[in-house]
Amino acid sequence: MLRFILGFIGALFAAVLLISFFSNLATYFQNPPAPLAAEEFHREHKEVHFASDGPFGKFDKAQLQRGFQVYSEVCSACHSLKMVSFRELKALGYNDAEIKKIASDWKTQVPSINPDTGEPATRKALPSDTFPAPFANETAARAANNNALPPDLSLITKAREGGAAYVYSLLTGYRNADTYRDEKGRAVPAEAKPTPGLHFNPYFANLNLAMPPPLVSDGQVTYADGTKPTVDQMAKDVSAFLAWTAEPNLESRHAAGLAVAIFLLIACILGYLAYQQIWYEAKRSVRVTGALDPENQAKSRRAKAKQGVAG
């Protein structure tokens, strides 16, 4: 009885699914959905290698410093870095005095209270502070950016498919929508062209984003270490820097991981040997009498053959 009820329920679900299935197919064949321009023209991020890639990746401190310079001079005008404290810059190779100076010279100050009047005020940042945001809140940020909100960059490489490679592709991916042709030679259709205030970039999911190309010319930043600041170089460096802001512990993670993996491998091997040795006396394979001993096995094989069932 129970099985009939349950069987009926199963058949019911299957029936409704079949109705949905045929309806879905009918809809598809009658009105094939037009491919969205966004899907057609969207490009996967470029293939680019960063020092921090792979299980043995490490940060290139010089590159991180250059990337930080790009961030300070270009990106920080609109993008906050709210989760990073100035003191963390030690990992980039700066010493305490340099960090103190970077913090106190930072163009935005930390909100505080005037100790005498109690009015809102600002103070210079300390190494223990996080990077002050360029805008006080979301409303202010949108007001200054054509209603677009520049995202915080602390975790951006973890928050985007493709990570640092995506950021690099985006920064170097701006194109002229009128002259752009994809790999198949197609032009961008009118509905996918940017409206005023947006900029065409095939690496962005929706093809048009509110951020204008931030890196437009070589030499926008003058690197302290003398590296040639081409757009490509600046994009790579700032992407590497953002990979660091998202994962400051990457190097310790890799080092610890190697140690733990080796330890567990040895433990596994020792354990396996101990297991083998404990079991050597016990019978491990199934040794049976009755239907599965060698004589009866043959009988069993014949029985299976008769039923038409292989092996």
Added chain:
Amino acid sequence: MATKAQSAEGPATTGSDGDGVRRRDFLNVAAVSFAGVGAVAALAPLFVQMAPSADVLALATTEVDISKVQSGQGIKTQWRKQPVFIRNLTPKEIAEANAVPLSDLRDPQTLAERTKPGKANWLITLGVCTHLGCVPLGISEGENKGPYGGYFCPCHGSMYDTAARIRQGPAPKNLEVPEYKFTSPTTVQIG
């Protein structure tokens, strides 16, 4: 999981495998000990995570601007989330402190030991009573400084003198002087 090294159970082993038994036990002991070491090492992050995190440690030093503290005044500020009393002693208060014989003190210390050389007027101490941790009165204008002119703890009646040394009441020690230095004539770095 095997918690103790034991030789394999099952059919009895005969004495002729003496050597084999030792090798058996060795492998078991080695495997279990190796795993044990790993288990202990795996405990380390669990304990280490309770230690103060990087953001707490970053606030272990505080800079205070003392330019506005006049002679005879004091301010209450914070260091490591605890109250700190910064007091600019008057010459009279300094003299009072120096006049006390050390044998009278429960916790003998001179004022010179509790201040920086050449800056005997700056008394910087934690504002935490050494009895059970209340915040004593006396640092601000109008608060009860107690009979010794220093601080008075309302909780159980501990009384401190102008050098913040315990004179009467249940507190065992003088108010603690934290590590500090003058980074300029008007700024002090505590911690």
Added chain:
Amino acid sequence: MSFHWAKPYEPKNSFMRWLDERLPLPRLVYGAIGGGYPVPRNLNYFWNFGVLAGIFLTIQIITGIVLAMHFYATTDGAFNSVNQLIMRDVNAGWLLRYAHMNGASFFFLVTYIHIFRGLYYGSYKAPRELVWMLGLVIYLLMMATGFMGYVLPWGQMSYWGAQVITGFFSAFPLVGEPIRVWLLGGYAPDQAALTRFFSLHYLLPFVIAGVVILHIWALHIPGSGNPTGVDVKSERDTLPFHPFYTAKDGWFAAAILLAYALVTYFAPDYLGHPDNYIQANPLATPAHIVPEWYFWPFYAILRSFTVDFILPAKLWGVLAMFASILLLFFLPWLDKSPVRSGSYRPVFKRFFWLLVLDVLILGYIGGAPINWWRVALGQFASAYYFIHFLVILPLVSAFETPLPLPSSISESVLHGETQEAAPLGQNKPRRGSTATAG
């Protein structure tokens, strides 16, 4: 526990004797996982996965408790407490967070293998029906715990996942919406939902631990099953759990922990979704809302119902999703074949592998973006899932001719085995007779 030849507990240590006389815990442990629990000697590695699930439950509880020392259960503070405080500032915080995140994935992975072992070898059949059902209760509790845990970091997927899953309840007519609002403590996931999810997420693993104890207790009454499905007949069929299966579980656990360590240390975000590194925004829905991978098959079933038929499509989806798990409770009565193990049921075996393929397809569909052919495939695969359990299995079990079963698990003559064991040559090879057990 149930076999008369099980070795009784004999404390050698005087302290253990003193303890055992006052609180028979040593005796209990000995009889459950020590030398006093006889286990069939022919278990294969698919029998390791129950212990592995227990290990990952322990890992989750321990890492979870220490993470809770730093987590702020506020809508403003949650995301920062996880991604700034724990990941950057707390000593070893990044390790604990990644371990907990990936521990959940591995917990579900080993549990799924454990469940499929049960499906293939008929572990749900008499007399172990209650073991099976307690296991399903554990699985439901795991799903609830996992769902609530994922909401806590308050990322985009956390928030929108909470929206979608609590939205299921509103599919039910009349009572649905009031239940949803009651669950959330509001009209959308907000502070009330976050704090209560934190409380329940902390509680449920201990409930799981309690049900696990019942699950093991219920198992130890008839004793463990084995790959042949044939009952234990004599002492020759079994080995004491310690040291044989403690050793086997030990080394295999090290191997699985190695895989776990490689993911945690070298690809910690691989199984997750990047959108959860964006702080929750109630005003912006992510392009593709998907739950964590271990929920994907159910998500596929949910989304397969696209057409209203008497009931709204959304309600069909929710009902089917719940039914897909609840029908498993009836398995012992759906499949009444007296033969337990799939090894001796050739027709059943084929359908079993079809089921595995079906679940993998459903998993793929659940995690992929929607398009017409994926929806079609998902509908087909969902239909098969229900047909498999509710129509095929009862029919197969009624009409199948199984292969002949062995009469017992083993005979105890030991010979010809010494080459494969003792690779370090610890033991001289033996010839001829050996002492038989017992």
